Amino acid sequence: NAGVTQTPKFQVLKTGQSMTLQCAQDMNHEYMSWYRQDPGMGLRLIHYSVGAGITDQGEVPNGYNVSRSTTEDFPLRLLSAAPSQTSVYFCASRYGLSGANVLTFGAGSRLTVL
Amino acid sequence: AQKITQTQPGMFVQEKEAVTLDCTYDTSDPSYGLFWYKQPSSGEMIFLIYQGSYDQQNATEGRYSLNFQKARKSANLVISASQLGDSAMYFCAMREGIQGAQKLVFGQGTRLTINP
Secondary structure, eight states: OOOEEEEOSEEEEOTTOOEEEEEEESSOOSEEEEEEEOTTSOEEEEEEEEETTEEEEOSOOTTEEEOOSSSSBOOEEESSOOGGGOEEEEEEEESSSOTTSOOEEOOOEEEEEO | OOSEEOOOSEEEEETTOOEEEOOEEOOOOSOEEEEEEEEOTTOOOEEEEEEETTOSSOOEETTEEEEEETTTTEEEEEESSOOGGGOEEEEEEEEETTTEEEEEEEOOOEEEEEEO
């Protein structure tokens, strides 16, 4: 099992450019989510999905779009990158919709916006 | 108000000693869950332990245990017999109730350094 796979691992963008962070899981998990990690602030939820075709906002959704066309994939889109979006991004998934179930995280994607 | 507070930005402990990492939380929902994750320098997030608000006993997983004090709203992680490999960032996280079951809120983390 590959678990949760994120690509790319590193990316440098210029302000105003767009890009997509890819996330794929092969565990047939219903729930998928995106977090960003900034120094001194822990992880903050950007968007999440409880199944194909269903997405919802987390704590810091502005500047990001998501879609969930399949169970396996949950891409995160930055339409017009800003320096404030410089961060490490984590995709995470879990089996079922119970909040007691454990999240499995990807390895992270480090994004720098100049 | 902060939902999850980790008051220790950094801790230094001698190898083989026990260490307690503090976590306090704020919720008015009677149903909630608390998680601890470890993040080594390589960056991945590793699940350590979970405690549900209705669980009668403190959670344990090997060398990890959770000192759950509901009235004080604290969920401290205890690592027994620390090892050099325990050096990492540690995050406490909470999910609240049914509505918040899909949203995990993290604390700011504690950087633990184990000295030989």
